[in-house]
Amino acid sequence: MSTAKPIGPIRKAWYQWKSIRFPWRKRYLVGLDLQGNTYWEFRLTRGDPSHPDSRFRRIAQYPRSTHFSEVKVSPQWHQWLRYQRRDAPTLDEQAQDLVRREQMKILAAQADARWEAKPSYLDAPGAPGKEKGQPVPPFDTGKNQPQEQAAREASARSEQEQKMAQQKDDPWKRAARSTGPGETWQPEAWNPTSARKR
Secondary structure (H helix, E strand, O other): OOOOOOOOHHHHHHHHHHHOOOOOOOEEEEEEOOOOOEEEEEOOOOOOOOOHHHOOEEEEEOOOOOOHHHOOOOHHHHHHHOOOOOOOOOHHHHHHHHHHHHHHHHHHHHHHHHHHHOOOOOOOOOOOOOOOOOOOOOOOOOOOOHHHHHHHHHHHHHHHHHHHHHHHHOHHHHHHHOOOOOOOOOOOOOOOOOOOOO
């Protein structure tokens, strides 16, 4: 599956001619993408490979009819342009990536639909069309079920007994009960006296 426009025989021959790496050429065609952009490698100078200007540079050229805001470069070509990838991506690889992206969109839509079908804790309990799950039990079950009421009373008694035991053994409360000489002291107001002039 490819969205690229078919290339005519003359343009195809021209691309093949430009991709041949003759020693006198400074600029070589590396490949095309599905949007019609061309990707090139070039050197500023030929000759000594250790010279900084003899390093291959990589650029993309867009069709003249394309506005700069409409230019889209695929992730594979971005990797190639930034030297993160040695070999240029082929048209087959780009078409497979396009199919993969479309499949991911379909799978994401299916996952969103499954997520929307599940009940949400944020929904109002009596909202129409949201009656899912188990019914809510009555609010005060202690009147209806005496064993629950007895269990609550027993747990309340045991909590009170634990609090009383903690209060008896609390060292801070014992320390507060004992009064020392510094326990009742309160600061007094400062009244300075006037000093003599010399």
